[in-house]
Amino acid sequence: MTTSTSRATAPGTDPRQQAREQDLLERVTRSFDSCENPRLKELMVKLVEHLHAYIRDVRLTEPEWAAAIDFLTRCGHISDDKRQEFILLSDVLGASMQTITVNNQAHGDATEATVFGPFFVDGSPEVPLGGDIAGPASGEPCWVEGTVTSTDGIPLPGARIEVWEADGDGRYDVQYDDNRTAGRAHLHTDEEGGYRFWAVTPTPYPIPHDGPVGHLLETVGRSPMRASHLHFMVSHPGSRTLITHIFVRGDTLLDVDTVFGVKESLVKDFQRQQPGTPAPTGRVIDGPWSRVRFDIVLAPEGT
Template sequence: MTHDHTAPDAAAEQARREEELLVRVLRSFDDCADPRLKELMQALVRHLHAFLRDVRLTEEEWRKGIEFLTRAGHITDDVRQEFILLSDVLGASMQMITMNNRAHGDATEATVLGPFFVDDAPRIELGGDITGGAPGEPCWVEGTVRDTEGAPVPGARIEVWEADADGLYDVQRDGDRTMGRAHLFTGPDGEYRFWANTPTPYPIPDDGPVGGLLAAVGRSPMRASHLHFLVKADGYRTLVTHIFVRGDALLESDTVFGVRGSLVKEFEGHPAGAPTPDGRAIDGTWSRTRFDIVLAPTA
């Protein structure tokens, strides 16, 4: 019995065919007039094909992936963005934030925007209340906005928003009532202060395909307790961040990987009847925290 040593090895031939296809797809972008778009598309193709070949994806797995993305598209609307949730739970959102907000001195670290930011939140004055009647324990929040040289940043716009004690944002409730969100401007010394609710943990929307994915891989949909901030001022890099409650059991397992140690703050609890910073009368317990913000320059 003789062997035909000229016949190609099956594994080598398979690899050749796969590599040949990859090269053809990459070359299809050669005439792209936009250099950055060409770079992005070719890199995407290389990494996508590397994933497919690495895990040896089956056609059935490919179909299930397409079905997953289709469901994500169907559930997405002008209030709910399932693809942002997907980006969040895969850590892609936080990686984007990390790459695009480079360390600069002691500038405050950035985190994810999340899917529940809304433009045109009502304005409050310094010391005002963002809750709009949302259920929860009152929380006094104060601090300053400064630059990396320590100079105050007056007139900075601060957007704040949070979930209520039921774990819901206002946009998740029926009706169009605005609760748990507002914007204000820093004073002449960069100071700010307002009433919010003490942050509580809540799940990301888990009744869609992203929730199903988390359940399938044994992950919780819960987010650690937090309060969102978005800070803008001329000449400074816009900061998207939030602060977390020290001692929260979910700090190590926040499902969108948003927790940074520098953003974990003490929320000091006060008993009913304890005097408040502005003399407001509160029937029950309340808390207090301080968050001093440092903005990086745009340059």
């Protein structure tokens, strides 16, 4: 019997009641005996075991179960082609990060992965090295540079780097109604594995919180805010594709990021530059700007 099952029934529960509950669990798990897909069978049996253990452990009431069904129904109703409330739910429960952690095994000094988020869009424009991914996005300019290497320290030329971020007002381009493309692009590393581009200095922002997930966070006393970050997706033949962010050191939200995406190795120094400081690529900047270095290490494919 698993640990979760052994703790399932509250102390003092009548032995006859325990037997009834255990009998039901065993009948439900046996219903999957004819499943021909071993992995699917494993997933379903374990799901039932853990779900029943939860119900028995907390002695879930029928009104509470009805409220849970209503909550999930409302998540479905608010979801559309631009908003996925179930991703938000997965994120705020830490399920997204746990799945990522399980599927991105530690390998040498490979860069750690974190959540994908709901705002990635295929077909981003390509910019040259030193180009600007911000486009019309508002915000303070930020120079981003680094290298992409293998865990053996070998530079990876031609690695594809997808980058996307919120603007200075804390909104992604897809959250506007004018079909703009801003704050997202892709580029490729040079022969030495180097990359560099202009973006905007990351700012904190709330996840969409006008729906059932936002109401859940409010009810349990949690903030919908995400720590300031810049998204990366990095790929190269023979390497494990990396999905990650970098975060701004000193951000007060680092310890309370609502989707649990912050990892210490991904917190970087965004160095503030005073107005008039000469900028890379000869860009003339009237006000302050920032710069950050992020050296990326890709694990081998299949690890």
